Amino acid sequence: MDDIRELKRVLHKENLRYTSQRKAVWDELCSSSDHRDAESIYLALRNSGIRVSRATVYRTIEVLVRHNMVRRLDLGDGRSRYENKLDPKHHDHLICLSCGRIEEFVDPDIEKLQEKVAEKHQFALRKHIHQLFGYCKDCQ
Amino acid sequence: MDDIRELKRVLHKENLRYTSQRKAVWDELCSSSDHRDAESIYLALRNSGIRVSRATVYRTIEVLVRHNMVRRLDLGDGRSRYENKLDPKHHDHLICLSCGRIEEFVDPDIEKLQEKVAEKHQFALRKHIHQLFGYCKDCQ
DNA sequence: GTTTCTATGAGACTCATTCTCATTTAGGGG
DNA sequence: CCCCTAAATGAGAATGAGTCTCATAGAAAC
Numbered sequence: 270m271d272d273i274r275e276l277k278r279v280l281h282k283e284n285l286r287y288t289s290q291r292k293a294v295w296d297e298l299c300s301s302s303d304h305r306d307a308e309s310i311y312l313a314l315r316n317s318g319i320r321v322s323r324a325t326v327y328r329t330i331e332v333l334v335r336h337n338m339v340r341r342l343d344l345g346d347g348r349s350r351y352e353n354k355l356d357p358k359h360h361d362h363l364i365c366l367s368c369g370r371i372e373e374f375v376d377p378d379i380e381k382l383q384e385k386v387a388e389k390h391q392f393a394l395r396k397h398i399h400q401l402f403g404y405c406k407d408c409q
Numbered sequence: 410m411d412d413i414r415e416l417k418r419v420l421h422k423e424n425l426r427y428t429s430q431r432k433a434v435w436d437e438l439c440s441s442s443d444h445r446d447a448e449s450i451y452l453a454l455r456n457s458g459i460r461v462s463r464a465t466v467y468r469t470i471e472v473l474v475r476h477n478m479v480r481r482l483d484l485g486d487g488r489s490r491y492e493n494k495l496d497p498k499h500h501d502h503l504i505c506l507s508c509g510r511i512e513e514f515v516d517p518d519i520e521k522l523q524e525k526v527a528e529k530h531q532f533a534l535r536k537h538i539h540q541l542f543g544y545c546k547d548c549q
Numbered sequence: 550g551t552t553t554c555t556a557t558g559a560g561a562c563t564c565a566t567t568c569t570c571a572t573t574t575a576g577g578g579g
Numbered sequence: 580c581c582c583c584t585a586a587a588t589g590a591g592a593a594t595g596a597g598t599c600t601c602a603t604a605g606a607a608a609c
Contacts, residue, residue, distance in 0.1 A: 322558040379522050386514050391546035392503050398540045406531035462589045
């Protein structure tokens with residue numbers, strides 16, 4: 270991956286050091302486009318022999334989220350999930366209540382309507398959460 | 410409040426007993442249309458002299474949510490909020506990132522588009538979370 | 550290489566929520 | 580009204596995701 274450049278750029282900008290652990294966490298988040306929780310990232314790294322602690326995984330994710338390289342998702346089960354956000358196309362999520370499967374959707378009309386709602390309420394919109402919960406076609 | 414009837418009906422339907430604690434939690438949730446967390450409900454009841462435990466507050470809310478009398482909100486700060494849902498008009502939320510103020514919104518067009526998205530993905534839609542985060546007019 | 554100052558790891562800690570289990574209570578007979 | 584039994588409750592222990600602490604390791608500057 271050459272997205273390492275992006276990581277270096279961001280760390281440099283904040284006067285943070287480029288370390289093997291920060292690289293490893295970012296690589297792991299780039300290696301799949303899944304919705305990963307912190308523990309699974311921690312375990313994946315440990316299992317591939319990388320010496321890292323949970324604290325560092327959390328601390329690194331924190332930095333990545335702050336710099337918009339990673340998006341934090343809350344699926345309502347008490348564990349945050351993270352997805353690599355370098356691929357810049359915005360999307361929201363459909364979540365199956367039975368099997369947990371996650372599908373992504375984009376709807377420009379909804380996006381526009383959201384902006385109108387915010388405007389009407391005089392809110393300066395920064396982000397949104399839009400999640401549809403139901404049963405996927407295999408679970409109905 | 411005469412919504413006590415609704416509580417009795419639901420408890421009866423599930424062969425659960427009508428207790429003073431369950432009544433108190435439900436009353437408290439009806440007494441304001443706010444977005445309350447479990448601790449504030451617990452404290453409000455204790456302060457008005459009602460003998461109840463945190464466990465019972467949580468257990469009762471669980472029943473109320475299961476029976477659609479209460480909606481659970483997740484504002485992303487690690488504490489669930491609850492709102493009385495007897496007043497049946499559905500709404501979603503605008504949340505101020507600075508002062509925490511919550512405004513409600515309804516947009517029938519968005520609701521319709523959501524259904525279309527679910528249909529396109531062959532999901533049987535059960536519920537959704539739609540939250541807009543930004544800065545309210547006082548905080549900008 | 551030495552200095553300096555940030556990053557890390559291990560494990561303690563926090564805090565919302567859930568669980569356990571001994572005790573109390575609701576509610577249907579008698 | 581009282582009894583009986585299963586369900587509900589309270590107190591506090593347990594859980595689990597996430598954060599904090601602090602001694603040590605390692606990067607960057609000199």
